[in-house]
Amino acid sequence: SAAPAPAAATPTPATQLHYLSQPLVSGIYTADPSAHVFNSRIYIYPSHDIESGVTEGANGAHFAMRDYHVLSMDSVGGPVTDHGVALDVQDIPWARRQLWAPDAEFKNGLYYLYFPVKDKHDVFRLGVATSTSPTGPFKAEPQPITGSYSIDPAVYTDTDGRSYLYFGGIWGGQLQRWRTGQYDSTAAPNLPDQEVAMGPRVARLSNDMRSLAEPVKEVQILDENGKPLLAGDTKRRFFEGVWLHKYQGKYYLSYSTGNTHLLVYAVGDQPYGPFKYQGILLNPVQGWTTHHSIIEHKGKWYLFYHDTQLSGKSYLRNVKVTELRHRPDGRTEPIEPMRK
Numbered sequence: 001s002a003a004p005a006p007a008a009a010t011p012t013p014a015t016q017l018h019y020l021s022q023p024l025v026s027g028i029y030t031a032d033p034s035a036h037v038f039n040s041r042i043y044i045y046p047s048h049d050i051e052s053g054v055t056e057g058a059n060g061a062h063f064a065m066r067d068y069h070v071l072s073m074d075s076v077g078g079p080v081t082d083h084g085v086a087l088d089v090q091d092i093p094w095a096r097r098q099l100w101a102p103d104a105e106f107k108n109g110l111y112y113l114y115f116p117v118k119d120k121h122d123v124f125r126l127g128v129a130t131s132t133s134p135t136g137p138f139k140a141e142p143q144p145i146t147g148s149y150s151i152d153p154a155v156y157t158d159t160d161g162r163s164y165l166y167f168g169g170i171w172g173g174q175l176q177r178w179r180t181g182q183y184d185s186t187a188a189p190n191l192p193d194q195e196v197a198m199g200p201r202v203a204r205l206s207n208d209m210r211s212l213a214e215p216v217k218e219v220q221i222l223d224e225n226g227k228p229l230l231a232g233d234t235k236r237r238f239f240e241g242v243w244l245h246k247y248q249g250k251y252y253l254s255y256s257t258g259n260t261h262l263l264v265y266a267v268g269d270q271p272y273g274p275f276k277y278q279g280i281l282l283n284p285v286q287g288w289t290t291h292h293s294i295i296e297h298k299g300k301w302y303l304f305y306h307d308t309q310l311s312g313k314s315y316l317r318n319v320k321v322t323e324l325r326h327r328p329d330g331r332t333e334p335i336e337p338m339r340k
């Protein structure tokens with residue numbers, strides 16, 4: 001006879017809240033939301049998904065986005081404004097295709113938009129563009145950031161004013177091709193299971209926010225015994241979409257596990273890590289990719305993320321937000337998203 005069905009998990013308050021969350025905008029498809037609070041208002045810097053006509057493939061070529069829109073809102077639950085095109089791939093002199101997940105920061109009176117895009121040789125690099133307004137339009141620097149590579153830039157500015165650029169993503173994000181320090185287009189997407197997994201990269205940004213102040217370092221993510229996570233540990237190892245937030249003096253590094261579709265996090269004592277794996281932030285959403293950001297606003301913490309509720313297609317996503325709760329021991333309440 002058939003085995004009994006496993007008991008359903010008991011919903012937590014966070015679960016219930018999450019079921020209620022709806023796409024923040026439905027006029028365009030959006031993904032990879034990087035949220036920030038500038039002048040008390042929430043600004044979201046997402047990817048802008050489009051139906052590109054490119055055939056779906058493992059290297060993500062069908063994620064062929066061409067511009068960015070900035071979204072904003074006064075508070076979570078309030079009306080969301082789509083501010084229109086903030087940067088177009090045609091206006092980035094060195095870019096060829098695939099504007100992937102961006103991030104932004106404010107410093108020295110300017111807003112900086114960081115973005116990954118493939119250059120004329122189809123190598124992902126990170127670029128930066130500036131504006132006097134958080135909603136753009138942004139003007140791209142003529143060259144990519146020297147020393148940058150791969151995808152998914154995320155900027156974290158610490159309480160001492162220092163800013164750090166985190167980045168990287170394996171498979172279509174090409175991080176494995178930089179393992180030796182030199183670009184190798186023949187590198188296999190996966191390392192052998194028993195090797196140490198590739199970590200995201202970090203470098204402090206110079207005061208001009210347009211260049212790296214130091215050589216790029218690899219971030220170490222450790223297990224409960226202090227050993228680096230292995231490549232075969234696919235439910236915990238880094239894949240893409242890194243984010244950093246600080247909570248009660250600790251640095252929380254969160255990221256996507258890619259082909260196991262989780263958002264997980266690790267905690268450390270300084271921006272460079274090492275970070276110790278803690279657990280799941282968000283269980284798999286509807287769709288293949290999962291990508292997020294975390295902010296505090298008006299005394300509450302929020303997780304911005306995406307799923308494919310509006311389209312049912314992996315490359316036409318919609319951004320959402322839900323509350324993120326930290327427990328008294330600093331761990332976060334795991335979130336169970338809506339799935340069809």
Ligand code: FUB
Pocket residue numbers: 031032047063100101151152169240241289290291
């Ligand atoms: O949106 C394109 C890519 O998909 C992002 O750069 C990844 O993080 C994944 O969400």
